[in-house]
Amino acid sequence: MPDPLTTTAFDPALWTTREIAHQPEVWRELAASLHRDRERIAGFLAPLTAREDLRVVLTGAGTSAFAGQIVAPALARALHRRVDAVATTDLVSNPRDHFADDVPTLLVSFARSGDSPESLAAVRLADELLSEPHHLVLTCNPDGALYRRATGLALLMPEDAHDRGFAMTSSATSMMLAALVVLGGLDDVARLAEAADTALPALARLDLDADRVVYLGSGALAGAARESSLKLIELTAGRVVSYFDTPLGFRHGPKSVLTDSTVVVVYLSNDPYTRRYDLDIVHELRRALPEGRVVSVGCLGDDETWSFPTLGGLSDSAAAPVLLLVAQHLALARSLALGLDPDNPFPANEVNRVVKGVTIHGLDQ
Known part of the structure; x- marks a missing residue:
């Protein structure tokens, strides 16, 4: 064997190749941006994370959901609070299960585009089902609906983190690091x-x-x-x-x-x-x-x-x-x-870069 x-x-001409390779520089840019914005960030998060009854829910779809699963253990240790990673695809289909405890909740939304139907619906459902929802949006797209409609605090990743390739690479790692910095106190991005x-x-x-x-x-x-x-x-x-x-x-x-x-x-x-x-x-x-x-x-x-x-x-x-x-x-x-195009492995659009075809149903239907 x-x-x-x-x-x-x-192929250095591929977006995916470049987006994997430029991650260290994007991370450095992100750390500098978060440092410049530290007073606004602390002004929103510090009063919330000081509350002993706060629950933190990390959410997103696909890779964005897995980003939450990756950072959740470190955030739970840093915050000494309940931190749950729940995909938007689970929140939207079973909202009363995941928002069963009506406690002050910080919903942290990870989203590359901010246009996925489930991402927008998860925010709306939190507002409908919880008496005290708070929102932190981590996204890469300034034109996305999630960023444009955000209440609470919305943090935009560096421009180069908004991957043009099909798969999330620098967008995912940047959003992970942003969460670890602003909620987990990570101060070693340069080392990474x-x-x-x-x-x-x-x-x-x-x-x-x-x-x-x-x-x-x-x-x-x-x-x-x-x-x-x-x-x-x-x-x-x-x-x-x-x-x-x-x-x-x-x-x-x-x-x-x-x-x-x-x-x-x-x-x-x-x-x-x-x-x-x-x-x-x-x-x-x-x-x-x-x-x-x-x-x-x-x-x-x-x-x-x-x-x-x-x-x-x-x-x-x-x-x-x-x-x-x-x-x-x-x-x-x-x-x-395999002779595929990593920037567009589904040229017939069997799978889309931003998910399509999802019908969002109202709670009262």
Whole structure:
């Protein structure tokens, strides 16, 4: 069985190629923008986060939902408040379940375009069902309906974070970092940008030879695994099958997906306790699969295929935007190797960049 790690020449003319590569610079620009706006941000958020009865709900659709799943653990620890990541696609279909507790709620909306029907409906439903809703919008599009209609606080990502390619890359990582900075107190964006700058030249030569890929991660990195799986499915137009799970959950049936040609990517936690479980599945799968089919990604340097050693002291939520560079490059490389256009993998519009065809029903219908 050949080593699955190969090389693919990336086309620098592609938006997706450029948007993956410019993330470190976009992150630096974002940090500077948030610093300049710190008084307005604190003026809105500080009175809310001081309230012991505040609930925080992180929401979005697709990648934007997974961004919330990734940052939620770090925000819960930083705020010492209830923080729930709930996709807009769940909020809109079952609003009374997710807004069952009528408590002061900060709804944090992640949105690249701000025009998805579910994003707008989630805001409206919070206003209808909650006595005291508050809104924080993190978006990349100044012309999007979510930004234009925002009440509360709306923060716009740098212009280059508004991806023109089909899949969310720099938009997603920028919104994650914005949430971690303004709600989680992250003050080390420069460290993340430096780690990404260091890794990008090698990652730009990364590819894999596989027709199915499994991504595994624990805690915040479970969200990263889910986002990684989606990125591969999107950019290969479903021609590479991908699955996600947690290292412990994978053994309970989903392990059936494995074949000798499967590649498994395991994100290793920075938490020493959690990492033991991550490494257990790495070692188990390396005994079961042909050599080279298990790729580990982490920050502590032990038994890692891809390591980002300068990020070892960070929470998994904070390290995730850099770790996701691996998945972004693998998805881009597979797309190109299959002869697809990563900027437009669905030329017949079977899947749209901004979702279409959703009917939003009123609560009184």
